Amino acid sequence: MNNYVEAAAIILFGIGFTMLLFQRNLVKKLMGMNIMDTGTFLFLASMGYISGRKAPILKEGIASVEAYINPVPAGLVLTGIVVSVSVTALTLSLTVRLYKRYHTLDIDDIYAISKHETEDR
Amino acid sequence: MGFIWNFPLFTIVCSLFSGALCSILSPRAAKRYTILFEGVLILLAACVLGYTLGSGASFTYVMGEFPAPWGNEIRAGVLEALFALVFLVIMLCSVFAGERFLQKDLDESKINLYYSLVNLMTAALMALVWTNDIFTGYVFLEILTLSSCGVLIVREIGRTTLAAMRYMILNLLGSGLYLLGVVLLYDTTGHLLMVPMRTAIADIAADPANLPVLSISVGILTIGLAIKSGLFPFHFWMPDTYGKASPISAALLSSLVSKAYIFLLLKIYYRVIGPEVLEKLPIGNILLVLGMLGIIFGSVSAMLSDDINRMVAFSSAAQIGYIYMGIGIGGLAGYTAALFHMLAHAVTKSQLFLSTPRLAEVSGGNLGFRYLQGSGLRNRDAGKAFSVAALSMIGIPIFAGFASKVLFGISAVMADNTMETVCVLLVLAVSSLLNVLYFIRTMVRIYIAPTKEQVKEGKYDYRVKEGHSPSFFIPMLVLSSINVFMGLFSWIIVDLIRTGLGMFA
Numbered sequence: 001m002n003n004y005v006e007a008a009a010i011i012l013f014g015i016g017f018t019m020l021l022f023q024r025n026l027v028k029k030l031m032g033m034n035i036m037d038t039g040t041f042l043f044l045a046s047m048g049y050i051s052g053r054k055a056p057i058l059k060e061g062i063a064s065v066e067a068y069i070n071p072v073p074a075g076l077v078l079t080g081i082v083v084s085v086s087v088t089a090l091t092l093s094l095t096v097r098l099y100k101r102y103h104t105l106d107i108d109d110i111y112a113i114s115k116h117e118t119e120d121r
Numbered sequence: 122m123g124f125i126w127n128f129p130l131f132t133i134v135c136s137l138f139s140g141a142l143c144s145i146l147s148p149r150a151a152k153r154y155t156i157l158f159e160g161v162l163i164l165l166a167a168c169v170l171g172y173t174l175g176s177g178a179s180f181t182y183v184m185g186e187f188p189a190p191w192g193n194e195i196r197a198g199v200l201e202a203l204f205a206l207v208f209l210v211i212m213l214c215s216v217f218a219g220e221r222f223l224q225k226d227l228d229e230s231k232i233n234l235y236y237s238l239v240n241l242m243t244a245a246l247m248a249l250v251w252t253n254d255i256f257t258g259y260v261f262l263e264i265l266t267l268s269s270c271g272v273l274i275v276r277e278i279g280r281t282t283l284a285a286m287r288y289m290i291l292n293l294l295g296s297g298l299y300l301l302g303v304v305l306l307y308d309t310t311g312h313l314l315m316v317p318m319r320t321a322i323a324d325i326a327a328d329p330a331n332l333p334v335l336s337i338s339v340g341i342l343t344i345g346l347a348i349k350s351g352l353f354p355f356h357f358w359m360p361d362t363y364g365k366a367s368p369i370s371a372a373l374l375s376s377l378v379s380k381a382y383i384f385l386l387l388k389i390y391y392r393v394i395g396p397e398v399l400e401k402l403p404i405g406n407i408l409l410v411l412g413m414l415g416i417i418f419g420s421v422s423a424m425l426s427d428d429i430n431r432m433v434a435f436s437s438a439a440q441i442g443y444i445y446m447g448i449g450i451g452g453l454a455g456y457t458a459a460l461f462h463m464l465a466h467a468v469t470k471s472q473l474f475l476s477t478p479r480l481a482e483v484s485g486g487n488l489g490f491r492y493l494q495g496s497g498l499r500n501r502d503a504g505k506a507f508s509v510a511a512l513s514m515i516g517i518p519i520f521a522g523f524a525s526k527v528l529f530g531i532s533a534v535m536a537d538n539t540m541e542t543v544c545v546l547l548v549l550a551v552s553s554l555l556n557v558l559y560f561i562r563t564m565v566r567i568y569i570a571p572t573k574e575q576v577k578e579g580k581y582d583y584r585v586k587e588g589h590s591p592s593f594f595i596p597m598l599v600l601s602s603i604n605v606f607m608g609l610f611s612w613i614i615v616d617l618i619r620t621g622l623g624m625f626a
Contacts, residue, residue: 076307086263090267
């Protein structure tokens with residue numbers, strides 16, 4: 001049994017998920033989201049890695065599949081990182097907008113304030 | 122391999138390109154371009170539908186000509202083409218009918234950016250409909266989330282930003298879970314393309330000891346997509362999100378975006394897991410129960426709400442419940458009912474969300490029920506459009522809603538579990554009753570002229586009238602005719618869905 005990396009990845013996912021769900025502070029929520037995504041990426045990367053093999057770059061004429069690790073998960077991780085960055089950027093910009101309007105980052109406070117506000121521009 | 126094989130890819134790639142193009146066009150040009158472009162896409166989707174019906178088989182477009190276990194694929198069958206066609210028609214109608222409100226909600230110079238988001242959304246919707254690769258599904262899922270959040274925050278009144286934030290957080294939870302589900306499935310099968318995955322899963326599921334692993338991965342994936350599409354108990358964001366958004370955004374989000382997630386889920390169930398394996402997992406029953414709870418809670422909340430948009434938004438939660446109930450019943454009958462209801466609800470809900478702001482407009486801009494007294498008389502077109510859609514929601518014969526309720530009833534009767542049949546029929550009856558209560562109440566409200574006291578009390582002019590406007594009338598006529606067509610000739614659509622599901626396997 002040597003699933004330490006996978007176990008760590010799932011624990012990270014859990015931490016991130018609960019932070020995203022239960023943290024009241026918007027910035028901490030976003031951190032949680034990034035931890036959650038990182039957990040998934042770690043899981044993918046660990047699954048693609050085969051111990052004792054090298055990165056899949058053809059070198060010294062060794063063409064055997066046995067010499068290299070699986071490159072697909074790495075590609076998936078890269079795509080995932082790009083997606084995660086763009087989502088984070090959009091959510092941060094929303095956070096800035098909310099902070100400018102309500103002067104707080106606490107989502108419960110924002111909700112409480114917004115209940116008393118009239119609908120105007 | 123004919124030229125038509127390229128069309129599904131064109132709908133995705135050209136929409137992405139148009140998104141970029143619209144950001145540099147002038148607002149007027151962007152609007153004209155988008156309308157023209159959606160028209161062309163409708164033609165492309167119709168060609169694909171005709172071609173697949175004619176050839177009687179689906180086709181797979183292999184990108185870059187890398188053969189099956191590698192590479193990325195797009196697959197087109199009757200079902201995909203039908204959904205793409207209906208989605209695009211609804212999109213065009215919504216853009217036409219809601220365009221006037223855009224000018225109110227948005228700075229004149231930024232309207233082209235809104236169209237760029239609409240095009241991006243089209244690309245994501247098309248990709249989710251056509252894709253044959255679950256990781257591509259993830260990427261476009263996120264693009265859909267980003268663009269739908271974008272169209273939400275264009276209107277900056279009161280709580281829209283907060284509503285968008287909540288929408289975004291829930292969607293992030295959903296996409297995180299979907300990604301984890303995809304990764305787990307990739308690790309167990311070693312594939313990302315749907316066809317090889319299915320072979321691998323059939324092998325894995327042959328040993329009952331492996332079923333818990335499959336249950337967990339598929340369960341995580343399902344929860345992710347259920348959160349994103351708003352299944353009970355994840356429906357609480359709907360009223361704020363749909364109710365306060367700009368009309369085009371509300372129509373697109375409620376009728377298309379949530380359906381695209383469910384379509385992807387169905388595609389994964391049918392093409393990756395396979396109906397036979399899915400029956401061994403406990404997921405169907407959970408979806409059935411949650412769907413039924415969603416129907417009841419959505420309808421009750423709709424009845425208790427005091428403004429028309431909140432009511433329509435809560436009724437969306439109930440309709441999503443119907444769709445998941447159909448998936449939960451399972452079998453050919455259940456899936457057909459769910460898919461039919463997805464189309465019926467998409468057509469109906471966009472019409473409701475596009476007509477309510479016009480009713481509010483002639484009532485001093487108020488969405489509250491007591492202000493809407495007689496608004497259907499002041500804006501007759503909007504009143505008619507609302508009534509047609511409301512009657513279809515209730516399930517009056519000749520409208521699409523009736524046909525889908527009949528299909529749900531049939532699928533419930535065909536279920537082999539008596540308890541299930543009784544529960545589903547009971548829920549159908551109760552929810553129809555609740556629908557009648559709140560929609561008929563609204564229709565009575567908008568068609569009875571205000572009394573003299575009400576006119577005196579009202580702070581706004583009850584005499585404001587809205588004339589006939591073709592940019593609203595024509596799209597509503599198109600949507601209403603699709604609605605009536607689906608109600609009167611439901612067997613045509615059911616046949617199409619059955620053929621499509623046959624090609625799915």
